[in-house]
Amino acid sequence: MDTFALIVTIGVALGFTYTNGFHDSANAIATSVSTRALTPRAALAMAAVMNLAGAFMGSGVAKTVSEGLIETPHGNRGMWILFAALVGAIVWNLVTWYFGLPSSSSHALFGGMVGAALAGGIDVIWSGVLEKVVIPMFISPVVGLIIGYLVMCAIMWLFRHSNPHKAKRGFRIAQTVSAAGMALGHGLQDAQKTMGIVVMALVISDVEDAGDPIPVWVKIACAVMLSLGTYAGGWRIMRTLGRKIIELDPPQGFAAETTGASLMFTTAFIFHAPISTTHVITSAIMGVGATKRVKAVRWGIAKNIILGWFITMPAAALVAAASFGIVNVAFL
Structure with missing residues (x-):
């Protein structure tokens, strides 16, 4: 086994995790920043700490990524397939970050895995892709929108007799808790996705056996x-989520974050499904905003975001397939 290929693949996997962090950090904190519940730097610091904590809370999502989507490839060819998958995901993350589009890092990774596997002649576990990726991709935004709407309706009813200014101050404080929950859920979901890739690389190189616990150094x-x-x-994505979909106030921000965090914990612990943080929080914001009035949501911006969701997996798959083609010529 080529140690160079293993080191490069793990390095690129950690690079993907870094882009995931700055690409998806907005998911956890955009609403808190836009409502001025937290300053941007305080929000980022809080999100970083909670992401770190969330990464150690489970391993079910990592197992799904490492074993449930593509057959584990073998040898140097297998390692370069993983490398190409990560390149596809990173390129798409950077493209969508540049344009300020909150697409899903998770689906960029899954698209990269499928594209590289197909290009490299590795079997794709289509049942796993359907059950763990495609179905949640459609269901989670719908659930996020509905629950966000219902949570906001409940808040409006419970606080209907409260002083509006006092209520907003209280929810601004409460948002520090809901934003922390979002960041914890992001760490729980997204750190595990990269753990799954690193574990797959270690299995390919015979450093670890399939089914072994995730090494502590991989988690760290x-x-x-x-x-x-x-x-x-x-910052680019934060502006889109925090201001361009709808102008949020603290109760709305709290409702959206609480909805998003609840769905991420539920899917990670019960279903071990790697859902998209981006899809959940964006749809929750839309649901919350619709309680004000349907036209309050800037549906033109929402339409562009949803279009990005559908493009992400195929686009990342194409980049990954092209990357494997280049690697195949250069190294194999």
Whole structure:
């Protein structure tokens, strides 16, 4: 086994985690920043710490990524397939970050895995892709929108007789808790996705056996890189989520974050499904905003975001397939 290929693949996996951090950090904190519940730097620092903590809370999602989507490849060819998958995901993350589009890092990774596997002649576990990726991709935004709407309706009813200014101050404080929950869920979901890739690389290289517990150093490395990327910030995407979909107030921000965090914990612990943080929080914001009035949501911006969701997997798959073609010529 080529040690160079293993080192390069793990390095690129950690690089993907870093881009995931600055790409998806906005998911956890955009609403808190836009409502002025937290300053941007305080929000980023809090999100980085909670991402780090969330990474150590489970391993079900990592197992799904490492064993449930593509057959484990073998030898140097298998290692370069993983490398190409990561390149596809990173390129798409950078493209969508540049344009300020909150696409899903998770689906970029899954698209990269499928594209590289197909290009490299590795079997794709289509049942796993359907059950763990495609179905949640459609269901989670719908659930996020509905629950966000219902949570906001409940808040409006419970506080209907409260002083509006006092209620907003209280929810601004409460948002520090809901934003922390979002960041914890992001760490729980997204750090594990990279852990799954690193574990697959270690299995290919015979350093680990399939089914072994995730090494502690893998958890630490993935968690730290996700946290560093989060602290680097994702200002372009933060503006889209925090201001362009709808002008949020503190109760709305709290409702959206609570909805998003609840769905991420539920899917990670019960279903071991790697859902998209981006999809969940964006749809929750839309659901919350619709309680004000349907036209309050800027559906033109929402339409562009949803279009990005559908493009992400095929686009990352194409980049990954092209990357494997280049690697195949250069190294294999």
